[in-house]
Amino acid sequence: MAVLAGLVTSGCSTTGSATTQKPGVINAVGAENQYANVLAQIGGRYVSVSSILDNPSTDPHTFESSPGVAEEVGAAQLVVQNGLGYDDFMNKIESASPSAGRKVIVAQQVLGLPDSTPNPHLWYDPATMPAVAKRMAGDLGSLQPDHRAYFQQRLAAFDASLRPWLSAISTFKAHHPDTPVAVTEPVADYLLRAMGVNIVTPFVFQADVMNGVDPSPQGITQEEGFMTNHNVKVFCYNEQVVDSLTTSIRQKVRSSGIPVVAVYETMPASGYDYQSWMMAEVGAIESAAVHGKSTEHL
Secondary structure, eight states, X not given: OTHHHHHHTTOOXXXXXXXXXXXXXXXXXXXXXXXXXXXXXXXXXXEEEEEEEOOTTXXXXXXXXXXXXXXXXXXXXXXXXXXXXXXXXXXXXXXXXOOTTOEEEEHHHXXXXXXXXXXXXXXXXTTHHHHHHHHHHHHHHHHOGGGHHHHHHHHHHHHHHTHHHHHHHHHHHHHXXXXXXXXXXXXXXXXXXXXXXXXXXXXXXXXXXXXXOOOOHHHHHHHHHHHHTTOOSEEEEEXXXXXXXXXXXXXXXXXXXXXXEEEOSSOOTTTOOHHHHHHHHHHHHHHHHHHOOOBOOO
């Protein structure tokens, strides 16, 4: 993973403001810190990046914008966001401070996904970031034509840095196909499916929890039964968004001896970049499925 060392030095600032223009540097904003992190990797020394959703202890679904956020987005030359209703607040801010020169990359649009796509957690899909990073490099090159080759080199390095993650996904799928896994909501579903696991929790239950709706009593009984009957080898739990129901389910999982794996909606703040975060999640799932080991915090 030596290639990563050169990439992460570009520095994604989650606290600095993008409102002060530095000579020769593109002001950019990532709605979520995982997109901001990749944008910083592609842009390198020619981009100054800030992120809006960057606190792994905050529920992204309840985020409320502020004048400071509006100022950052208003001053940005390039914005990267998820789409699918996950970060609609960005659309409102962009509309309130229109800019003819601002470029906006929406992962949903890059992937050609309809608004009806039920799972918005696109960054867990192995196909997402390579496609979004390619668009980042293209738009950065349009903003700074003299540095197109530099951005393309950074893109190539980023793509290469994903290979260990993609290899780990393929290896798990080959050696542990159809591993039964229960989840509270569809945060990591794209990754789990890429790994070839069998997600036993019905999507209607996942969607209810994701949307803050009380699941049916029958759904709760079924979900708890997966644990008490030892029908699953892994339980994936959204570490960022918890309530009394999901906390109760996790307690039952612990009592049953099923290993718990924490998944996150935004990149954990403890020294991760996008690649190492995704590798850590795959490693945690493998440790749970193969060795029965829980990873309740990354």
